[in-house]
Amino acid sequence: MHLHPFPGVNRPGGIFGPLIIRGADSNMNGYYIDDIPLFKPMHFGGLHSVISNDLMSEIDLYSSAFPAQFGNAQAAVININTIDDVKQLGGDADVGLISSNALIKAPITLTNYDGGKATDENKGYIIAAGRIGYLSLAIPLIAKYIFNTNLDIVPEYLGLSVQGKISV
Numbered sequence: 001m002h003l004h005p006f007p008g009v010n011r012p013g014g015i016f017g018p019l020i021i022r023g024a025d026s027n028m029n030g031y032y033i034d035d036i037p038l039f040k041p042m043h044f045g046g047l048h049s050v051i052s053n054d055l056m057s058e059i060d061l062y063s064s065a066f067p068a069q070f071g072n073a074q075a076a077v078i079n080i081n082t083i084d085d086v087k088q089l090g091g092d093a094d095v096g097l098i099s100s101n102a103l104i105k106a107p108i109t110l111t112n113y114d115g116g117k118a119t120d121e122n123k124g125y126i127i128a129a130g131r132i133g134y135l136s137l138a139i140p141l142i143a144k145y146i147f148n149t150n151l152d153i154v155p156e157y158l159g160l161s162v163q164g165k166i167s168v
Contacts, residue, residue, distance in 0.1 A: 008021060008022040008023075008063055009021050009022075009061070009063065019076070019078065021061075021063050021075055021076035022063055022064065022075065022076065024074070024075030024076065025075070026075075028073070028074040028075035028076075029073065029075050029076045029077070029078060030066075030070050030072060030073025030074075030075075030076070030077045030078070031078050031080070032070065032077065032078070032079045032080065033051060033079075033080045033082065034080070034081060034082055035069060035079065037072075038050070038051075038080075041078075050131075050159055051080060051082075051129075051161065052101055052103050052129035052130075052131065052161070054091075054092055054103045054129065055082050055083060055103060055127065055129050055161065055163075056080055056081070056082060056083075057081050057082060057083050057084070058080075058081045059078060059079070059080050059081070060077075060078075060079040060081065061076065061077070061078055061079075062076060062077040062078075062079070063076045064076070082127075082163060083105070083127060084165070085125065086105045086106065086107045086125035086126075086127065087107060087122075088107060089105070089106045089107070090104075090105055090106075091103050091104035091105055098133055098134065098135055098138075099131055099132060099133040099134065099135075099157075100131070100132055100134070101129065101130060101131035101132075102129070102130055103127065103128070103129040103130075104127070104128050104129075105125065105126070105127040105128075106125065106126055106127075107122055107124070107125050108122070108123045108124040108125055108126060108164075108166060109121060109122055109123060110123045123166060123167055124164060124165040124166040124167055125164055125165055126162070126163075126164035127162070127163050127164065128160070128161070128162045129160070129161050129162075130158070130159060130160040130161070131157075131158065131159045132157075132158040132159075133155070133156065133157045133158065135154070135155050135156070136154045136155060136156035139151065139154050139155065140154055
C-alpha cells in the first residue's frame with residue numbers, strides 16, 4: 001500500500017492516532033457525520049473509528065476555509081458522509097485481534113398490486129452497524145497471569161449505530 005498524504009495533513013505516530021492538520025492540535029479539528037458534530041471520533045487513541053467503515057460513503061476534508069455550517073471548528077473539518085441508498089439486502093462482518101464489527105443493510109419495499117400485476121416500490125432503507133472490543137476480556141487475564149494483579153478498571157467499548165430513511 002502506498003500512501004499519498006494531503007499537504008499539511010499528518011499523524012503524530014505514523015498511521016495511527018489523531019489527524020494533525022496544518023500544525024494545529026487534533027482537539028481543534030471538527031469531526032462531523034452527515035453534518036452532525038462527532039466529539040470523540042476514535043477509540044483508543046486512533047486504533048478504531050467509532051463509525052463502521054462500511055457505513056461511510058465519502059469523507060470531505062476541509063483543511064482551511066470550511067463552510068459556515070461548520071463554524072465551531074478551529075483548525076480543520078472532517079465531514080463523514082454515510083450511505084444514503086440501499087438497493088438490496090447485504091452486510092458484512094469483521095473479526096479482528098481487539099474487536100469485531102458487523103453491518104447489515106436492507107431496502108424497505110412496498111409491493112403494489114395493480115390489475116393482478118405486482119410491482120415493488122422502494123420506500124427507503126435501514127442500516128445497522130455495531131462494534132465490540134474485547135480488550136476488557138484480554139487485559140484482566142494478562143494482568144492476572146503475567147503481572148499477578150487484579151484490575152478494577154479496564155478499557156471497554158461497544159458501539160451501535162442505526163440509520164434509515166422512509167418515504168411515504
